[in-house]
Amino acid sequence: MRETARPSFPFSDPVGIGLRYPYYQEILDTRPAIGWLEVHPENYFGGGLHRRFLREISGHYPISLHAVGLSLGSAHPVSEDHLRQIKELVDLCQPFAVSDHASWSASGNAHLNDLLPLPYTEETLAALCRNIERTQEFLGRTILVENPSTYIAFKDNAMSEAEFMNEAARRTGCGLLLDINNIYVQSRNHGLDPFAYIDAIDAGKVGEMHLAGHTERPAGESVIVVDTHNCPVRDAVWDLYEHAARRFGRVPTLIEWDQDFPALEVLLMEAAKARRILGAAQEVRDAAA
């Protein structure tokens, strides 16, 4: 077992928003009061306009690089070419955190461009840990790994998702990126208790939290909850976040929004709400301590 280096976060405001194309110019022009920006490195591979904006904006805000394409949960090794391009961006923006997901996207020569579900078995854990370790060695730093949202669940799981995440962190020294909306999605799609999930996560490992909107879709006679990132954070997820904030403390938190982009103002209002909840939770923690 290795020591987990919880990423240092020396900034006064722990709440961030996603840097997306529609906001580039406005962020540069208005410099909104926000603690940090999250960036999908895959959007900045290669050169040109996107890279130019990232170079400029990362001079003004701390960056968290949140990868979506490493496919850490694939049975085969993570792509060195992908790692090399992420490393280039790490060197460019000196992020305070680098992360990807406990999921898979690639099998053989096909990369399916989605965060796909894993059976929680010893074999999967070993494969995931190998790829996390390869990534950490290549980048020369620990990463954060995010809990997934899934639409199918496996019968022969050997452990719960929370146990699986904790064990990956314990074995590799990576931190956890806890997506609160994903925990809610899991609770609805698979009938779990989301509060118990949060309570089962090793508190010392959580280096970042995510909040996002989801969508309910009819599925046969029932409803399936889809992690769409295209609307405000739902009330039930804010409740869970409050619970998580009391348990994990002042952890950097991201408002994620990836389609049907609203005005920047809307993201900043969501961020303000997260900031209030984190602040109040910290007061409760301080009072208890």
Place this chain on the structure above:
Amino acid sequence: MRLHEFQEQFRDLMLDAPEALESPSEGFAAQFESGDIPLPERLKVYRSNIVGGIAETLCKGFPILEKLVGADFLREMARRFVLAHPPEAGCLNLYGRGFDNFIRAYAPAQGFPYLPDMAALEIAMNEAYYAPDDEALGAETLAGLSPDDLGALRLALRHSARIVCSDYNLAVLRAYCLAPEGPIPDLRLPCTLLIYRPNLEVHLVPLTEAEAFMLGLLQGGAALGNAAERIVSDHPDFDPGAFLQKHLTLGSFRAL
């Protein structure tokens, strides 16, 4: 079931015909909890994220094709391309190479003979958009060179540079799609274009046949003097000095 087997079966199911989701094999389906949401409904969420998501991203790189055939036609063609040639990398910026050849063989597109070449142009433009940053060769770099040194020079095109040739007048067709005014232009004129990105925007430059050949020789590693001699023997009107001046002004060459 081993992890790699599950991943291979899941991948194949996602890239199969849509109706395959309704009846996955018993061995595959037996792995999953059933609950009150039927398995096909659960699998459809993935299918739509994967095939729909990749096709949508692909379509964004082909705005002229969309104008030529309409969004629905393009989306269906893109969807079929995704199933036949799924992405190989975890970044979709450069996905779409080969879409032109796919369209050449795509039966519903046979009524649009210029479509594959227009796709090739849009692929080149997209690749140029994401090409690595570099600097243009400045005229001042060459100013002090003796004629011999100039002749021995090996010039490279910008990382973004692509040359696209077609039997159809792609530049005129593209301009017409972007601003449809007046009568539909005559497309039956061959056209050769240099696509490159001098700074942040992708540019298109019409080339003569000799010019394109010359750029090709330089790109292939020929020295400037040798390339010029070869071109002049076939095209006595070709003026190497004017060619060099034009492309230094455009910034088509990469800094040494």
